[in-house]
Amino acid sequence: MNRIIDRINSPADLKLLSDEALLGACKELREYVVETITRVGGHLGASLGVVELTVALHKVYDSPTDVFCWDVGHQGYIHKVLTGRRDQLPTIRQYKGLSPFLKREESPHDHFGAGHASTSISAAVGFAEIRDRMQQDHHVVAIIGDGSMTGGLAFEALNNAGNSDSDLLVILNDNNMSISPNVGGLSRYMTEASTSPMLNRMRDMVYDLMGKLPKGGDKLARELASRFEDSARNMVVSGMFFTDMGFRYFGPIDGHDLHEMIHVLNRMKTIKGPKLLHVITEKGRGMPGNREDHLKHHAVGGKIKPAMPAHIERPQRPTAPGYNDLLPDLLRPLIESDARFVAVTAAMSEGTGLAKLEKTHPRGVIDVGIAEGHAVTFAAGLAAGGGRPVVCIYSTFLQRAIDHIVHDCAIQKLPVIFTLDRAGLVGADGPTHHGSYDLSYLPMIPNMVVAAPRDGNEFRDLLETATHWDKGPFAIRYPKDNSYHFDPDSPARHLPVGSWVELRGGADLCLVAVGSMVEEALECATLLEAQGISAEVVNARFVKPMDQAMIERLASSHSWIVSVEENSEVNGFGAQFLARLNAAGYTGRFSLAGIPDRFIEHGDRQILLDLAGLTGGRLAARLLEEAATRPTREVRSEEAGLQL
Incomplete structure (x- = not known):
């Protein structure tokens, strides 16, 4: 197939396309993203809503010299395709594949990474400030959705930017559909400006005046009144909010009119100072099927499961609700x-x-x-x-x-x-x-x-x-996982706060596990038993307060204690537990299993748990190796990730 998008390997290639070819590219981009993401899974709705906007941005501006700060990154799939990552899109969200969000290490076109909302304007203000201090000459653009605009950080950044003279463009991508329905005053303000009492009184006055026109003037009256209402609404929205915050307000404009978007963005480049362009888009545009359930357009599950490395088996778990x-x-x-x-x-x-x-x-x-x-x-x-x-x-x-x-x-x-x-x-x-x-x-x-x-x-x-x-x-x-065991007919029990539970006995070592790691610890104990090692397993269901009586018993009865948690190994449960053990006079061996002290990449949860050594099999293999190679010695705080 001779597709236009197959010729786009960088924004420079995009700039060479004719207007007709750009429109064709937009159509192909939608088709490609829908086909790919419905197959492998990902955040689909936001990206489909910004196809024309993204194409226009890369047509008008010069990335990576010009800076784009995308809020959250759900909008970023089209940006990824246009900046040399087209053929990698099928790997998105998979281990060693494309990041689900913008990531500085992934591309020079990803100027600022983000997975949490409302950060784009703050980052853009910082980019603009350092540009001016360094006497550089490039454009800075923040692209933020109406859902993210409800976040307090966005307000703080608008306030800061509006009180400066920095040349900065904020594009408000308004689709009135964040992950969950937008709530609060700003959302209502932007979508219901036409209900302003002042605006309605002025509109009624105009209609009343137009009604006094000679016969035959009704059509003219309606047209003039409609134009007045549009102008007044724009005045109310911009004057009462963005303009008062120091921004020049432009829009709203149709975010799916590619030629208009290119025209307006070219104009934005010539206007100095902080400015906001209000763009109306349709989330999930081009997605087949019923668009009413817009939450399904935010993220879709893939039709295929990511391939698992040969040495990792997906565990068979009891059927239980998440x-x-x-x-x-x-x-x-x-x-x-x-x-x-x-x-x-x-x-x-x-x-x-x-x-x-x-x-x-x-x-x-x-x-x-x-x-x-x-x-x-x-x-x-x-x-x-x-x-x-x-x-x-x-x-x-x-x-x-x-x-x-x-x-x-x-x-x-x-x-x-x-x-x-x-x-x-x-x-x-x-x-x-x-x-x-x-x-x-x-x-x-x-x-x-x-x-x-x-x-x-x-x-x-x-x-x-x-x-x-x-x-x-x-x-x-609790984790993003199923709940292992759940009996809907059992009554709820009141638990003593701070209590732990011994789940199985053992004399050679004790596994003290938290939450999701309890089942892994039980599996580990079973595997160790097959190798002649008897392991006690304790469910440390309370991380604070801890079970002091249990800690004192473990300190006096075991020479090797292992803590297991699905949390950073630095200053986590294990470090706190070790401090309590030391206070109870424990001098035996201590091993800590937790999430390593680094940012863990994206990928299938089971793959990541295996890589972190937090599956029953991995934990058993580690402890067998330690049992064979490590002498018994007094434990030190630094061995448990305790950083003072």
Whole structure:
């Protein structure tokens, strides 16, 4: 097939195409992305919405000299294709394949990496500032979606940029469809400007005046009134927000009119200072089928499973619902029986599983938009007022709200429950989305309870326990995985806070595992037993507080203890556990298994766990080697990743 896009290996090739060829390229780009991503999986909707915008940007500007800051990176697939990565697109989100987001190490055209929302304008302001300081001459463009524009960081950057004279273009990609429905004042402001009372009064006045025209002037009246309304709406939107923040506002324009986009962007290059171009696009444009379910256009699962390396086997697990499938079912009876309970999410109702609950109990779920810090402090306010909020959030996104946990929840001992989805290695979304650090930073906070269930049954028990805890915040972390075991007919149990459980006995060593690693530890113990090594397995379901009585027993009864966690090995559970063991007089051997001290790449979750040594088989092989080669010696803190 002689495709136009096969001739595009860089933006320079794109610039040589005729207007007709550019239109053909847009059609082929959509077809190629749809065919590829529906087969291998990925973020489809946003990229389909920016085909013409991306082509126009690379036609008008000179990347990589000119700087593009794409927000989040969901919009970036077309950009990747146009910048020399066309043939690699089928590898996206796979181990050793293309990154799912923009990545500086991947291409000089990826000026700023991002997997979290609302960062693009801040980065662009920085690029513009250093350009001016270095007396360089190039353009800086931030491309941000309307969903990301609801994030507080975007407002801070707009405020900063608007008070400067930096030559900077912000493109607002407005499709009114972020991952979950946009919420809050800005979204309503941008989509409902026509409801302004002032605008409506002015429109009515014009219609009234036009009604006094001589007979036959009705058509003229309607046309003039319509033009006035469009102009007035533009005045209201730009004057009341972006212009007042120091930006020159342009638009809105049709983001799928390629020639108009090229024309307008060429004009933008000649206008100095901070400016904002409002572009209207259609998310999922060109996607076959019913477009009503736009959430499916955000990300689609592939029809094929990534190939596994020969030495890695995908484990056979019991059929059980995923943790995010369990969450809404466990919260539903709480919300139905007690008005104090409410689930809070930050634009992740779909990913956390709350969308199902939101449909049946809309008052029981509050989505605050892309505003993680606000979500936590809002929940603190709910708790201070007598409520029992449950903040449902990805582990990686909670990092954006650490100060709010400390200052607003923990210091005041407010009973806010946190359910941390995607804790540990998430797989295809890679280092920006791995939840590798919550067991390092949450236990350092006084008044926090931090727990991790081994399976769905224990998740139910921990949530039940958290609902009765009133001494401070209570966090429950769990992986992006199925829940191993769940009996829907079993009642929820109240667990003693800080209690651990011995799951099997053993005399040669003890495996102390957290959450998702309990099943791996049990598998490891079975493999070790076949080699003549007897291993005890302990379920450390509470990371804070720890089970002091159990720690003292282990310190006195074992000469080799192994901690296993799906968290960074630096200052994580193992390091904290070792400190407690040392305090209890332990002088034996200590081994720590956790996520290595580096950013783990993207790929199938099972591949990543294997590479990190966090599968039962890998762990058993490591311990057998250590048993044969390492003498017994007193453990030192630095061996457990403890950094002081």
